[in-house]
Amino acid sequence: MAEEENHFAGVRGIGQLVDELVKRPDRQNRPLPVVVALGPRGAGKTALVNALEESFAGHVPRGLLDFEKYPDARPHEVFSKLAVGLSRTCSQFGRLPFPLVSLCAAVVARKTEAGAGARVGDELRAVIDQVSPTVGFATRMGDLARKVTEAGTVPELGGAVDVLVKLIAAAEGRRLSNRFRTIGAGDAQSVLTDLMTAIGDGVDDDAVDMTFGKAFFADLRYAFAGWVNRARRSANCLALLDNSHARSGQAFLGVLQRVRGEDPIAFVATSREWNASWRDAWQRPGIADERGTALEPPRRPAQVAGDRTDPERLNSPWYLVLLGELTEQDTAELTVPHASFVHRLTGGLPWAVGRVATALPGSPTTADLRSVLDGLAEESTEYLLQEFGSRTERDDLVTASAGPGIELLADTKVLGSEMAYGLHALKAPLVNNFWVHREDGRLVLNPWLRRVLLHQLAVRPDDHRASWIRVHTQCQVRKEKHDSPVDALYHDLALGNIEAVVAHLSGPLDADEVHFDEDAGREWLQDLDAITAAPNRLAPDADPRDQVEQLIGTARHAKNSRALSRLVAAQWLYGDPLADPFRTLRQTIATALDHIAIQVHGAGTLALQDRAEAYRKGLL
Numbered sequence: 001m002a003e004e005e006n007h008f009a010g011v012r013g014i015g016q017l018v019d020e021l022v023k024r025p026d027r028q029n030r031p032l033p034v035v036v037a038l039g040p041r042g043a044g045k046t047a048l049v050n051a052l053e054e055s056f057a058g059h060v061p062r063g064l065l066d067f068e069k070y071p072d073a074r075p076h077e078v079f080s081k082l083a084v085g086l087s088r089t090c091s092q093f094g095r096l097p098f099p100l101v102s103l104c105a106a107v108v109a110r111k112t113e114a115g116a117g118a119r120v121g122d123e124l125r126a127v128i129d130q131v132s133p134t135v136g137f138a139t140r141m142g143d144l145a146r147k148v149t150e151a152g153t154v155p156e157l158g159g160a161v162d163v164l165v166k167l168i169a170a171a172e173g174r175r176l177s178n179r180f181r182t183i184g185a186g187d188a189q190s191v192l193t194d195l196m197t198a199i200g201d202g203v204d205d206d207a208v209d210m211t212f213g214k215a216f217f218a219d220l221r222y223a224f225a226g227w228v229n230r231a232r233r234s235a236n237c238l239a240l241l242d243n244s245h246a247r248s249g250q251a252f253l254g255v256l257q258r259v260r261g262e263d264p265i266a267f268v269a270t271s272r273e274w275n276a277s278w279r280d281a282w283q284r285p286g287i288a289d290e291r292g293t294a295l296e297p298p299r300r301p302a303q304v305a306g307d308r309t310d311p312e313r314l315n316s317p318w319y320l321v322l323l324g325e326l327t328e329q330d331t332a333e334l335t336v337p338h339a340s341f342v343h344r345l346t347g348g349l350p351w352a353v354g355r356v357a358t359a360l361p362g363s364p365t366t367a368d369l370r371s372v373l374d375g376l377a378e379e380s381t382e383y384l385l386q387e388f389g390s391r392t393e394r395d396d397l398v399t400a401s402a403g404p405g406i407e408l409l410a411d412t413k414v415l416g417s418e419m420a421y422g423l424h425a426l427k428a429p430l431v432n433n434f435w436v437h438r439e440d441g442r443l444v445l446n447p448w449l450r451r452v453l454l455h456q457l458a459v460r461p462d463d464h465r466a467s468w469i470r471v472h473t474q475c476q477v478r479k480e481k482h483d484s485p486v487d488a489l490y491h492d493l494a495l496g497n498i499e500a501v502v503a504h505l506s507g508p509l510d511a512d513e514v515h516f517d518e519d520a521g522r523e524w525l526q527d528l529d530a531i532t533a534a535p536n537r538l539a540p541d542a543d544p545r546d547q548v549e550q551l552i553g554t555a556r557h558a559k560n561s562r563a564l565s566r567l568v569a570a571q572w573l574y575g576d577p578l579a580d581p582f583r584t585l586r587q588t589i590a591t592a593l594d595h596i597a598i599q600v601h602g603a604g605t606l607a608l609q610d611r612a613e614a615y616r617k618g619l620l
Contacts, residue, residue: 013305042351043324067249213259347447401453516604
């Protein structure tokens, strides 16, 4: 593989895996999985395909196809288009012959132009009589196909297969099954003879697709057969299939798995939707393992490099990898300015990383960073939510974003939707398009999508039926009623009610001599983290440290509560990159934790001290 540059940032392991699959140990064919890169819009799937195409250019024969450009293509047309790409001259490989593809073009031309029928038929019979199924046969049939194409009888070679595959399908599976059984293993003269005999017979589309798929792979295997071909064609071909979630892509992947075997070609596809074909081998992201299969979820890019030499990992017909979460280091590799801020803001979604980086000025101030989402929210909403066509659906998603997960989609009283639909109507597209993942037992939205939705919620006027204040107030009341104090306080804090949070967290700290065991210390910090993960809509024009003091200035403070109030307010702002873009509150949080830890006795105090030290060292 060519030298990897930063366009492989975050997916370098996938490039290494494909490099491994393209190899031909001992010049032999072997079973290979179809690698499928999954992810929502903006996850970098097309960028991955383009990087692979560029990386392997000139090294192996390649076929590249974007299914969104051919949404109605039948699988047999896709095989033909791939054959055209793979047959381009490539360094030591030369020009791969596809004799049956050429034959397809010639026969469909004969079928579609009655005036040329007799002439083309005579030429076909001449080929039957004179030529064997060799490279010469491919050349002869290719010449014939080009003649007919130049005469204007077919628009392109890649689409000229329909008649042939119908006839061969009939020969293989129906009327002529005894005369021709397998493409490649049978005599090509018999194929042509049966073809001419059975011209006009019709079969169903599935048989057409299956038969042409077998012809495609027979041509490929033949191109790598023999001592000379094995010696100079020392690597597998590569097929890159972008946007395979399109109708044409799903149909093609279905046929592909039924006809492929041990062939000299590696397939890499992308998809932003789940495909039912994968459910027996992989756990679907965003849902519980309800069948108890203990299947693994799709691999993460960081895990892929280690899998490339692990036969067990590559033993499935499919190898799934989930894209869309660049690490902070990946973001820095892309030479993105203020990489830490950009990564925290976007959650590492590549499209959002690029848009935020482009929107930032050269030397941004705190105000610049805090306001960057204002200019991107509308564009992001339109781009990310294309599966949600109606304004009401999008409004409901905005309302539901107030919760830490997507559970509000099932709460009709809070949602207050104008549409009569249940949870499934909005949840299904989110799950199917990889916009949710499971975290601590609940389904949560992609960080960038949720940030965009929360921005829309924050700018709703207060008299809106589902304004920020009304939605969080309803949620707080309902969670409190259902005895979920931490969830209730999450919404309390979103409303700016720091006193309620402090009252809850100070309970274990108010005794004269507090004893925290190790478990109590961890649970206390877990509550603190869960509550201070609440969103905010604080004014963007104040220094974060000043905002903390303003938030706690009017609060009533009992023993330990001033330090606790400062801790809650500071951690709340610190968790939002728009509220504290330069992470100025680290020391404030560490100092507050130290003060509280002094008042606590027992092993639990170590948990607080360790947390303070992590903030001081910049680990959090």
